[in-house]
Amino acid sequence: MRMTLGDIAKRLGARLEGDGTLPISGAAEPGDAGPEDLALAMRPAYAERLGDGSAKAAILWEGGDWRALGLSAALFVPRPRLAMAHLTQALDPGPEITPGIHPTAVIDASAEIGEGAAIGPFVVVGRGVRIGAGARIGAQTVIGPETTIGRDVLLHPAVRIMHSVRIGDRFTAHPGATIGADGFSFVTPEKSGVEAARETMGEQGEIRAQSWTRIHSLGGVEIGDDVEIGVNTCIDRGTIRATRIGDGCKIDNLVQIAHNVVLGRDCLMAGQSGLAGSTIVGDRVVFGGGAGAADNLRIGDDVIISGATRVLSNVPSGRVMMGYPAVRMDQHVEMYKALRRLPRLLRDRFGSQKAVPNPGPSD
Structure with a gap:
């Protein structure tokens, strides 16, 4: 230009x-x-x-x-x-998508396409879909039944949006993003080894063969306005209620957001970060690259989680977290300094690292 x-x-x-x-x-x-x-x-x-x-x-x-x-x-x-x-x-001229509907696109007769939309080659639009005015939809994108997409969205090639998803205005999804696939939810007929390990802090007791039964995902995904989703990122649908992504969130490539997650407004998630199921995140939270949070947690507003950090417990608003398991950044730095001092402390105590007594095999 x-x-x-x-x-x-x-x-x-x-x-x-x-x-x-x-x-x-x-x-x-x-x-x-x-x-x-x-x-x-x-x-x-x-x-x-x-x-x-x-x-x-x-x-x-x-x-x-x-x-x-x-x-x-x-x-x-x-x-x-x-x-x-x-x-x-x-x-930036953006992707080249010819105005109008490409003749190879497959659009269900019940779908509603807004004024000025551009739909590229081999796009599939399902039953009851509603697409807002000014939308641009790249080649080979699939939009499942009963999905609603707002105005001025941009779906790059090969985006997959499953059934009953709700997306706001000015949404952008990059190639390979998948929104609304089933969540990873399975249960065993009897208490599983994982449940037993959690209850006993590692003791499984009698180990028996077990099989897994899927818990189907009946909820959808709800995404607000001005949200951007990166390449090959996955947002799973909820089990009963919807997975929710707030207005203004920016989500990088290769991010996993699991079933029932609630992500507040204006959050930022860098590449390869992830949220396990049913975790609730406040507004303006930042996840560095490779950071993650365990399931069923609550993370407050304005929290910053540094790269590769693993959050295993609730985080109050305004905290800056680092490490595995995550602790306050200042505390993590002090712990790291102490760890680096250990070789010198051992030399001072025993005279040589080689002279440190061998504790023997663990129990």
């Missing part, structure tokens, strides 16, 4: 200095920028590579001297990463 630097300045709410008529068709790192790229040099260290490229304009830090850097113009913004968000949105 080709724009002038002045147009971009208006979109970003940036201060423009220099030639606002410069054509801009892309964004690039300073050393790779061409003459129609806007170089992203928001720190002095980044600007050192401007001479390796041929950019005429850049986003600079406040106080940067664009003339001394050999530029014809510059933009200045108070919050560079926020400016980058608006810039990339302005320059």
Whole structure:
């Protein structure tokens, strides 16, 4: 998409200095920028590579001297990463989905398709589906019966939405996302080994052969407005009540959200994080990459869970958690420092690590 630097300045709410008529068709790192790229040099260290490229304009830090850097113009913004968000949105054309309904799409006669929707090749839309105005649905996407999808949604290719799902406006799902598959719920005719281990803290007692019977998922999935779901992420339907995802949540690739989970507003879940069944999460909670929470927990508002952390108990609002099992970040850091001191403490106590007595086999 080709724009002038002045147009971009208006979109970003940036201060423009220099030639606002410069054509801009892309964004690039300073050393790779061409003459129609806007170089992203928001720190002095980044600007050192401007001479390796041929950019005429850049986003600079406040106080940067664009003339001394050999530029014809510059933009200045108070919050560079926020400016980058608006810039990339302005320059991203999005997936190419031809307006209208592709002739290979299979759409049930009872489905309602909103005005201006674009439905790509080999899309399947089931019985009683309602799709809002301005929706864009990529190739080979499947939407199950009795599902409702709001306005201005974007479903990238090969998204799978099962039956009786409710999705709000401006929803985005990336390729391979699956919403509304059955939850992972099974039961044994008698008390299972897992139940016995939980009750006795590890003693199973008599071990017997057991088989598993599925508990079917009768609930659906309810997703609010302005939610984004990443590649190959799965959100399971509820057992009796719906799994719920609040407005404004952003969920990365390869995330698992299990049956009956409630995720509050404006939560962020990074890649390979996960929530086990029936856990309730408050508003504005952040899960780092690979973090997870056990089942049937309550996590309060504004909690931050760092990468690879495992939450095994309830977390009050406002906590920052780290480690396995999760503890307060400051406590985890102190525990880690103590662990690193152990070799020195052992040397001081026994004179040599090799001289530490062998405790022998565990019971």
